[in-house]
Amino acid sequence: MSEDREPGFATLAIHAGAQPDPTTGARATPIYQTTSYVFNDADHAASLFGLQAFGNIYTRIMSPTSGVIEERMAALEGGTAGLAVASGHAAQLVTLHALMTPGDEFIAAGQLYGGSINQFNHSFKSFGWNVKWADIDDVESFERAVSPKTKAIFVESIANPGGAVTDIEAVAAVAKRAGVPLIVDNTLATPYLCKPFDFGADIVLHSMTKFIGGHGNSIGGMIVDGGKFNWMASDRYPMLSQPRPEYNGMVLGETFGNFAFAIACRVLGLRDLGPAISPFNSFLILTGSETLPLRMQKHSDNAKAVAEHLAGHPKVTWVSYAGLPGDRYHTRAQKYCPKGAGALLTFGVEGGADAGVKLVSAVDLFSHLANIGDTRSLIIHPWSTTHSQLTEDQRKAAGAGPDVVRLSVGIEDVADIIADLDQALAKT
Amino acid sequence: METAPEPLTYSDDLILSILRSVKTIAMVGATPNPARPAYLVLKYLLLQGFHVIPVNPGHAGKTLLGQTVYAKLADIPEPIDMVEIFRRSEAAEGIVDEALKLYPLPRVIWMQLSVRNDAAAAKAEAAGLTVIMDRCPKIEYGRLCGEIAWFGVNSRQISSRPRQAPAQFQRMRIQAKD
Structure with missing residues (x-):
């Protein structure tokens, strides 16, 4: 060039x-x-x-x-x-x-x-x-x-x-x-x-x-x-x-x-x-890597739509996603990642650790596994999996309390992603 | 407080035109110590087919990688296209003075990565020479011929055209201008 x-x-x-x-x-x-x-x-x-x-x-x-x-x-x-x-x-x-x-x-x-x-x-x-x-x-x-x-x-x-x-x-x-x-x-x-x-x-x-x-x-x-x-x-x-x-x-x-x-x-x-x-x-x-910009934009856009939906869901006690206005990291996200806040979001499910385990068992489109950043939507309950070897205090400090569910929102149609979460939340 | 000088920028086209056209290089500060950058660069430029003449008064008369070492530029019995300065920055002005007394004049003064002497450069440029400072010819050659990409270095080269296949394994060459 x-x-x-x-x-x-x-x-x-x-x-x-x-x-x-x-x-x-x-x-x-x-x-x-x-x-x-x-x-x-x-x-x-x-x-x-x-x-x-x-x-x-x-x-x-x-x-x-x-x-x-x-x-x-x-x-x-x-x-x-x-x-x-x-x-x-x-x-x-x-x-x-x-x-x-x-x-x-x-x-x-x-x-x-x-x-x-x-x-x-x-x-x-x-x-x-x-x-x-x-x-x-x-x-x-x-x-x-x-x-x-x-x-x-x-x-x-x-x-x-x-x-x-x-x-x-x-x-x-x-x-x-x-x-x-x-x-x-x-x-x-x-x-x-x-x-x-x-x-x-x-x-x-x-x-x-x-x-x-x-x-x-x-x-x-x-x-x-x-x-x-x-x-x-x-x-x-x-x-x-x-x-x-x-x-x-x-x-x-x-x-x-x-x-x-x-x-x-x-x-x-x-x-x-x-x-x-x-x-x-x-x-x-x-x-x-060749499609990184396309995928990251879609991941971020889908994650933001999912975060907005969950924020209004009766079984969700809180949502943490820096792409949401009002999130404690939103201002920083606008400075450091203005095009979007990425695919990951966490939320609190009503009912704590038990409800978290039920939720990851009830999803149908989301995959329950310990990775992030796949084209597919992924879900995990860190308290009982990735962070289970840490002490209770360490888990809480790392943002992995008992009610926390982590999503890595994929690049499927966002309506299907939201529908799957809704049906699974209904079973918690 | 001393302010840092503006960083130097050279276009790839300029560096390419130098590396394509020079054949004989006098390397002032060449050393037989294989741990030193001056040895690595001498070896690499020889591998790439340049005629490199080592200059170092401490080793005058000996051979280094098959090349006769001279004490000073004036002792070299053939025309030189480029003088490479592998000495501390303060020494560059004296070397440029020596280079400007050569006949025929070299076309290029190249100061090694971390070597920079703006006064010496101005003198050489006033005499019509091209000056490169604070760059390593090994890195620049490797970057522009594509070899350095094997070490994961950002070559800043974007092209949909294949490079010329090397005559020997893993010895890429800077191609003639197309």
């Missing part, structure tokens, strides 16, 4: 990273289902291993199929580079591995996906990575949690399942004062609805399992490097600023400029920890 045109979001969603295959002319991105790549000669091999040349070695570290979704996500988020990994959880693991050493701390919002709360509280603590919890409704709580050991701040742009919208700009200011990167999990909003880098985020993560893939068929994660954080400003991030023995003393932060973080995650984290994505999953996620 001519350089004087900035391609729009929908054009990037289809074309970024994906030119026709140079050897066959294949228009769709081929699935490079191979473990390894042959070298031209010994010198070429040495150049690839020494990072002197760009190229593919082994599918644990890179794949041309995954490279396309990596570049596309970097383009859609407005970042410098991406790294695809096996899952959203793997994205969190590889990101923090590049930033933390044993005994370090990171600050995370309490309003997070339950699986992330578990990962941070238990698995990461066994690495000596200590999470300090803060509250997105009290930005001061992030400031108070900062210590000399803090290495990062972690938030979700729209939190799962409570639907809280983070004041990214305010938290980014805290991170900047502390001299640490702000990591934003943008899974629920996607770059179609919210661009965290525009508000000061340094690293964006995704579970591509959700809206990026969008069809409920592949697990995958993504790390996007914003390219603005100065890793060389101090010795706090030795993976980037210190000579690495793994690469004969190379300093990644000075060698790879504004995409050094993504490279560090690839050649130190992904290479050594091993959570590689399958090229086949990358292909399916790529196909989904």
Whole structure:
């Protein structure tokens, strides 16, 4: 495309990273289902291993199929580079591995996906990575949690399942004062609805399992490097600023400029920890990503109509959806995701935990399962499922109280979605 | 308080025209230390078929990746298309002064990523040279030929046309202008 045109979001969603295959002319991105790549000669091999040349070695570290979704996500988020990994959880693991050493701390919002709360509280603590919890409704709580050991701040742009919208700009200011990167999990909003880098985020993560893939068929994660954080400003991030023995003393932060973080995650984290994505999953996620703007708009429009309907329903005690005027996060949603507030909403069903369990058993169009971001409408009762391993207080703090039902509103006809909820609510 | 200079912007067309046209590059600050960016870039540009002449007084007379190392630009016995400056920013002005004494004159002064010297650039531009600052030729070549996409880097290239198939595996080339 001519350089004087900035391609729009929908054009990037289809074309970024994906030119026709140079050897066959294949228009769709081929699935490079191979473990390894042959070298031209010994010198070429040495150049690839020494990072002197760009190229593919082994599918644990890179794949041309995954490279396309990596570049596309970097383009859609407005970042410098991406790294695809096996899952959203793997994205969190590889990101923090590049930033933390044993005994370090990171600050995370309490309003997070339950699986992330578990990962941070238990698995990461066994690495000596200590999470300090803060509250997105009290930005001061992030400031108070900062210590000399803090290495990062972690938030979700729209939190799962409570639907809280983070004041990214305010938290980014805290991170900047502390001299640490702000990591934003943008899974629920996607770059179609919210661009965290525009508000000061340094690293964006995704579970591509959700809206990026969008069809409920592949697990995958993504790390996007914003390219603005100065890793060389101090010795706090030795993976980037210190000579690495793994690469004969190379300093990644000075060698790879504004995409050094993504490279560090690839050649130190992904290479050594091993959570590689399958090229086949990358292909399916790529196909989904092409329709991201269409789907996200439809998800948001349907969710808003469902939220409005439920707000007037006699068996519904409350509805939490930032797209509803009057919602406590509505003003923030208008700033951070003006095109819509996404597919997720929660509501309280009259009758508490028992009614919640009855409701998820009575739906007929909605699928009762533990995922979000499918074309299909999904329903879950977090109290008895995704959040059941947390304490009662943690469940309530995460927006998963006993009466809470979470919907991931799909892109079916909205009248059918509403009719299914009505018939199921009638049975509670 | 010192204010940061405006970030530099160069069009892809300008970078492409340089990388398509230069053949002989003198790299001031080339090093035999394989951990240093200067070594990586030297190796990569040689792999891509450029004739790269290392310049480093500490290693003058030795060979580096098969190329003879010279102590200074004036010692190089052949015409140079581009001088790449792989030294700290303050050293760039002296190197530009040396480059401007060469005959024939090089056409391009390229200062490596993180190297920027506006006074040196002004001098070179006044003499009719093209100047690029604060960019890595390895990154720019890899970005524009498509190789860097294998590392998930946002190349900012959108096109429905296939690139030319490489003659060897994974050695993409910047194509001639179409």
